[in-house]
Amino acid sequence: MNQPTAQPGAHPTRWRILGLLGVAQLMLILDVTVVAIALPHIETDLGLTREALTWTVSAYTLTFGGLMLLGGRISDLVGAKRVMLAGLLLFTAASLATGLADSGAMLVGGRIAQGVGAALLSPSALSLVVTLFDGDERNKALGIWSALGGGGAALGVLLGGLLTAGPGWSWVFYVNVPIGLVIAGVLAVLVPNQRAWAAGRPRLDVLGAVLVTAATASLIYALIDAGERGWLTPFIGWLVLAAVVGYVLFVVWQRRARSPLMDVRLLVRRPVATGAFLILMATALMIAVFFLGTFYFQQAQGYGALHTGLLFLPVAVATMLGANLTGRLIGRWGGRALAVGGLAVAAVGMAVPAVSLHPVAVVIGVSVAASGTGALFVVASAIALGQVAPQEAGIASGIVSTFHEFGASLGAAIVSSVAAASLTGTTLSGFAGGFTVAAVAAAVAVVIAALMTPGRPRQEEPALS
Known part of the structure; x- marks a missing residue:
């Protein structure tokens, strides 16, 4: 494949920087899925309940996503390089503390601290990618970034299996420490200083960050607790209402604040709204x-952590192949066809284990689904970030990354409640129910994506002879 023509004035080490930033982002993504494979072992060692296990995933993704907009705003105010390095060092220190956890409270606390570091690192790193590349190179860089994120999530399960079966679950956190320190040192030298785009005295919208995080926390808590209390109980209803009120207050405050966390008008831009939905x-x-598969293979089938991790290797390969193929096709086909196709493939794949819970059927089904979700990662990033202005790169990256983490929190919370009985080992029906919900959600999303996603730009259409 021909290398894209470099833009005039392009930074000479931009591809090396992209590789290092990709590894840093990979750590953040891995820490969602690498933990999933270790959950049964953490449950045994620390005596955690189902709710506490779910919060081990959701506390990280919720903090990560809830503070992402704030991280993107800080990146625009003080410069992406400084924020990226600060976030990377905080995430590294928090990983050490989490690995040392000897109680559920310390574990969740460490995960929250990891989420804060990730919320600083991820949008600033993506902002650097957007500003270091332009034109066709930017699309290629975003495709690589998306492939790392999607495929890395699947590889996280394999790595989690290796570490959990070997030195123990604590090492799924310890492994971040030497990698984080080395990458921080190299990036401090390679990455050019970035211009701070905000004029005048910098201000941070802390109230906005608190409102959006609290609203999402209320919603996630409702989804997790519904598995115990029931979906239609008054308590769950009040939590959902509190989340809705919180989101409304957030929007109102953003329209009134002197220095808002984000311009809410960005969310009604078709490309940004579509990218947020798809991610x-x-x-x-x-x-x-990953949540359903980990517990199905280890608890229902009695497989070890390493065996389970190896079963997810085809999922990793399928995710990266889907992302890579989409990165090559999106310039010619446009986003709509690939978004609809990716969701349709995901729906079909999820339907396989919903119908048959034979281990072979589960591996085949989730691998097919993974190829579809891999495509979605690329389409979402390319649509939302492909044409943003430099001064909007930080906040636009923050929006996309926020919805990435909120999606992780929602996915873990919903399937945890749907499959609650199966996660405690009493029946297999919960696993089938969880895959069914995922298949139906993907099928409904096909229709939404077909309506929302912009088509191929007119100038790219072939001329009629």
Whole structure:
């Protein structure tokens, strides 16, 4: 494949920087799925309940996603390089503390601290990618970034199996420490200083960050607790109402604040809204697969952590192949066809284990679904970020990354409640129910994506002879 022509004035080490930033982002993504494979072992060692296990995933993704907009705003205010390095060092230190956890409270606390570091690192790193590349190179860089994120999530399960079966579950966190320190040192030298785009005295909308995080926390808590209390109980209803009120207050405050966390008008831009929706669906479906698959193979089938991790290797390959193929086709086909196709493939794949819970059927089904979600990651990033202005790169990256993590929180919470009985080992019906919900959600999303996603730009259409 021919290398895209470099833009005039392009940074000479931009591809090396992309590789290092990709590894840093990979750590953040891995820490969602690498933990999934270790959950049964953590449950045994620390005596955690189902709710606490779910919060081990959701506390990280919720903090990560809830503070992402704030991280993107800080990146625009003080410069992406400084924020990226600060987030990477905080995430590394928090990983060490989480690995040392000897109680559920310390574990969840460490995960929250990891989420804060990730919320600083991810949008600033993606902002650097957007500003270091332009034109066709930017699309290629975003495709690589998306492939790392999607495929890395699947590889996280394999790595989690290796570490959990070997030195123990604590090492799924310890492994971040030496990698984080080395990458931080190299990036501090290679990455050019970035211009801070905000004029005047910088202000941070902390109230906005608190409102959106609290609203999402209320919604996630409702989804997790519904598995115990029931979906239609008053308590769950009040939590959902509190989440709705919180989101409304967030929007109202953003329209009134002198220095808002984000311009809410960005969310009604068709490309940004579409990208946010697609990334949320892709991540929710991906996490549903890992959460259900981990407990199905280890508890229902009695497989070890390493065996389970190896079974997810085809999922990793399928995710990266789907992302790579989409990155090559999106310039010619446009986003709509690929988004609809990716969701349709995901729906078909999820339907296989919903119908048959034979281990072979589960592996085949989730691998097919993974190829579809891999495509969605690329389409979402390319649509939402492909044409943003430099001064909007940080906040636009923050929006996309926020919905990525909210999707992870929602996916874990929903399937945890749907499959609650199966997660405690009493029946297999919950696993089938979880895959069914995922298949139906993907099928409904096909229709939404067909209506929302922009078609191929007119100038790219072939001329009629």
